[in-house]
Amino acid sequence: MAARPLVILGGGGHSREIVGIVHDINHGAPAFDLVGVLADDYWDETILDALGAPRIGAVADLAGMEVDYVIAIGDGRARRELDRFATDAGREAASLVHPSATIGLRVTYGPGFVAFPGVRVTTGVRFGRHVHLNLNATVSHDCVVDSYATLSPGAALAGRVTVGACSTLGLHAAVVPGATVGADVTVGAGAVVLRDVAAGTTVAGVPARPISATPGPQSPNS
Numbered sequence: 753m754a755a756r757p758l759v760i761l762g763g764g765g766h767s768r769e770i771v772g773i774v775h776d777i778n779h780g781a782p783a784f785d786l787v788g789v790l791a792d793d794y795w796d797e798t799i800l801d802a803l804g805a806p807r808i809g810a811v812a813d814l815a816g817m818e819v820d821y822v823i824a825i826g827d828g829r830a831r832r833e834l835d836r837f838a839t840d841a842g843r844e845a846a847s848l849v850h851p852s853a854t855i856g857l858r859v860t861y862g863p864g865f866v867a868f869p870g871v872r873v874t875t876g877v878r879f880g881r882h883v884h885l886n887l888n889a890t891v892s893h894d895c896v897v898d899s900y901a902t903l904s905p906g907a908a909l910a911g912r913v914t915v916g917a918c919s920t921l922g923l924h925a926a927v928v929p930g931a932t933v934g935a936d937v938t939v940g941a942g943a944v945v946l947r948d949v950a951a952g953t954t955v956a957g958v959p960a961r962p963i964s965a966t967p968g969p970q971s972p973n974s
């Protein structure tokens with residue numbers, strides 16, 4: 753089958769990591785023809801050129817291109833905005849699963865799903881649109897992870913956990929079995945979530961407790 757033309761939206765650190773995932777996926781049989789990066793801010797032309805993923809335009813240029821796309825931006829709310837734009841423009845999102853990630857039986861994911869190296873997903877898990885699972889994140893049986901959620905490196909969901917839309921779990925955050933993390937939640941790095949977390953809150957610590965009512969935006973470069 754012919755490799756599908758693909759552009760990456762966003763030119764920061766998250767984008768460069770996703771360029772690496774595309775290269776690794778293509779290592780055996782080429783699945784994607786990486787056309788380049790579309791970015792409005794935060795790109796380093798020299799690095800992107802060296803990675804074989806030159807910046808070829810602004811994000812708005814996607815509307816006129818016959819390509820698939822992946823959103824390489826760490827912030828879930830930013831991914832939601834770009835998903836709406838790209839969908840309205842009639843573009844299809846690709847999903848990327850690194851060859852070292854394992855995705856178990858009866859797992860479903862929406863368009864734009866990205867599984868970084870070392871990700872482990874067991875069984876009976878449902879992911880919405882544009883969910884990103886960063887390095888070594890683990891998701892156990894029967895979890896439901898809504899659209900635009902982000903698991904940072906090493907984050908771990910036990911069985912039957914629910915994560916709401918646009919929520920972010922920080923580095924090595926953990927959620928115990930059956931807990932619900934609402935939408936638009938930020939869970940701090942290293943937190944252990946023992947109880948349900950209300951939508952729109954930021955929690956941190958062990959056990960995780962609210963530290964702020966408003967989740968702060970991630971760096972656009974992340």
Ligand SMILES: CC(C)(COP(=O)(O)OP(=O)(O)OC[C@H]1O[C@@H](n2cnc3c(N)ncnc32)[C@H](O)[C@@H]1OP(=O)(O)O)[C@@H](O)C(=O)NCCC(=O)NCCS
Nearest residue numbers: 904905922923938939940941942954955956957963964968
């Ligand atoms: C939780 C988090 C979002 C809070 O950020 P913030 O709103 O800017 O909060 P502040 O840095 O102002 O800290 C507020 C308080 O919470 C504490 N705190 C912040 N993050 C914490 C964490 N992860 N664990 C425990 N306490 C934390 C601070 O020490 C501070 O306490 P103090 O008021 O007693 O001094 C952030 O610290 C964090 O952990 N982000 C995750 C980063 C990450 O994993 N990114 C992934 C990159 S791939």
